[in-house]
Amino acid sequence: MRLKSTAAATLTSVALLLGSASLAQAAPTDLPSVEQSDFSDPSSLIALINPTTQLSPEDYVPENLVTVPGSSDKLRADAAAAVEQLIADARAAGHPIKLISAYRSYNRQATLFAKYQNQYGTAYAERISARPGTSEHQLGLAADVGYSSGKCQLHACFGDTAAGLWVAKHAVDYGLIIRYPEGEEATTGYKYEPWHVRYIGTEHAQAMEASKVSTFEEYIDLLKGQAKEDTSAEDAEKAGKKSESSKSAEPKKEKAKQEESTTTRQKSSENSSIDDLLVLRFLPPFRDWSFGF
Structure with missing residues (x-):
């Protein structure tokens, strides 16, 4: 893989920013x-790694590396089969x-870069x-292929x-x-x-091909836009269910209040009847009520 200068890394971010609006529409x-x-999990098939996006952890090692038949190189199982x-x-x-x-470890890549750096300079x-x-x-997902004869190799x-x-x-x-098409540096x-x-x-x-974008960065941008929309829709749905739940609970609360009010009135009526009976108990006999003062 050949990395462009630091200026190219800046251009990468700018190009993605400028194109995001049109990509969302398309x-x-x-x-x-x-x-x-x-997008950031190194074990994901769509983990994005480029000059401005570093692996985390930077010394990540894939768990399921296997040797690609017919070679001494390794890849993750699915990638190796493909x-x-x-x-x-x-x-x-x-x-x-x-x-x-195929797969190269962090230390192997560090050794290669240091070799080229000492030999040719950083730039x-x-x-x-x-x-x-x-x-x-x-990542264990990338491979370099070429003619067995060495023709135009790399x-x-x-x-x-x-x-x-x-x-x-x-x-x-x-x-x-x-991964790195022509004219997309x-x-x-x-x-x-x-x-x-x-x-x-x-x-x-297949989805990337159907989307008509040229680079993996653009495809990731589309996926991020959809993931954001899905999250917003999911949040709205949850909010709607919560609102419906609250509304369905209101009649129940109102019914409980009405039942409580009815019970209170009944108890009040019962207490009033008891009080009346107590008063009558201590009144003089009915025949004495005819006398005046």
Whole structure:
């Protein structure tokens, strides 16, 4: 992966900000449902990592890494199966490709970056390598593929080869995307890399293709917009249920009050009758009432 300069990172944020309004309008209505935490959780298939978004924790190690058959490289299980099938089908279609690179740990990436930094200086090192903690390879979901012969290996010309064109066309069938498309450096922060594929799952890969956006950053922006709308709708629904519950409780409270009032009146009447009887008990006999004063 080749990282652009710090200025490109700034352009990434600006481009996303300016495009957010139009993206929201263009968002399809059938995007997969996601949680807000999926965007930052490194174990999520849609975790976003780029020059301005670092892994947390920065030394994250995937739990289910497996060796991709036919290589010594590792990926998370689902990604490994997808890349293995992609390579097998490409070969069956007459395009002899292989896996060049897959999972790289934080320490491995730190060693590579330090090597390039010492050899070429920081500015150039950032153009050809990611800083540790900002590489998609650390997620265990990214892979670099290329011709078995080494033709155009890790070069932009791979995108113009028969194998490169086949990978770009069929990657979505395996839940993969070309992570750094041509002409999108300002958004992704990286140069065009037709050899770098990222696993996001078939559902998301197909939804991203259907949404007509070019980059994963734009797709994430669409998902975030939908997740926000879903949360707002859910909050409104909860508020509505709470209001209905309160309304349904009001008749019950009123009925209880009426019953309490009736009981009070009955008790008051009973007490009044008792008092009257007590008074009558101590009055003189009826026949004495005829005498005046």
